[in-house]
Amino acid sequence: MKTALYPGTFDPITFGHLDIIKRGLKIFDKIIILLAKNSLKNTLFSLDERIFQINKVIKEENLSEKVIVDDFEGLTIDYCKKKNIYFIIRGLRPLVDFEYEFEMAMANREMGNDVETVFILTDQKYFYLRSTLIKDIINYGGEVSDKVPQIIKEELLKKLKKN
Numbered sequence: 001m002k003t004a005l006y007p008g009t010f011d012p013i014t015f016g017h018l019d020i021i022k023r024g025l026k027i028f029d030k031i032i033i034l035l036a037k038n039s040l041k042n043t044l045f046s047l048d049e050r051i052f053q054i055n056k057v058i059k060e061e062n063l064s065e066k067v068i069v070d071d072f073e074g075l076t077i078d079y080c081k082k083k084n085i086y087f088i089i090r091g092l093r094p095l096v097d098f099e100y101e102f103e104m105a106m107a108n109r110e111m112g113n114d115v116e117t118v119f120i121l122t123d124q125k126y127f128y129l130r131s132t133l134i135k136d137i138i139n140y141g142g143e144v145s146d147k148v149p150q151i152i153k154e155e156l157l158k159k160l161k162k163n
């Protein structure tokens with residue numbers, strides 16, 4: 001069985017991420033979504049909130065048999081070594097991602113030469129998406145239904161009210 005790791009912050013998960021997961025499942029039998037820590041980011045949603053959200057979205061999309069969620073404090077490559085995973089999936093959007101992704105893939109390769117990073121091109125509908133943009137749009141009363149699943153929209157609105 002071919003398993004791949006899809007690491008990220010997912011604050012929150014969007015249709016862009018889901019698109020990568022669905023495309024990834026054409027190549028891999030199983031995908032582990034890893035909530036990893038980007039030291040440069042403070043998240044809006046706690047780790048538990050993001051795990052809950054992703055699990056709910058996976059269930060609604062009928063992906064539970066092939067997609068699981070986990071979290072890890074440490075290097076993504078160390079998670080791969082610990083769990084014997086040899087593929088990391090990353091979504092690639094034009095212009096914004098290449099340099100950063102190239103750097104990260106190279107660093108991961110240097111630390112774990114057995115692990116291959118596989119880039120999947122994002123659907124053009126989601127070229128410009130990023131979680132920060134969605135948080136901004138909802139903050140200013142905009143519509144995000146075409147960018148995130150309904151449950152994520154509800155969670156964003158709940159958080160907005162609370163803050």
Ligand code: COA
Pocket residue numbers: 007008009010011012014015016017020036037038039041074075076077091092103104105107108122126129130131132133
């Ligand atoms: N569609 C839409 N949006 C997408 C997307 C897609 N297909 N793929 C990514 N994005 C967005 C994300 O929502 C995110 O938006 P934001 O910056 O507004 O929050 C942004 O693009 C980048 O996201 P992501 O892919 O989640 O990367 P990240 O920088 O948050 O995650 C980690 C990077 C967590 C994978 C990386 O820091 C890591 O591996 N950390 C663990 C420690 C480690 O190993 N460090 C060394 C790495 S070499």
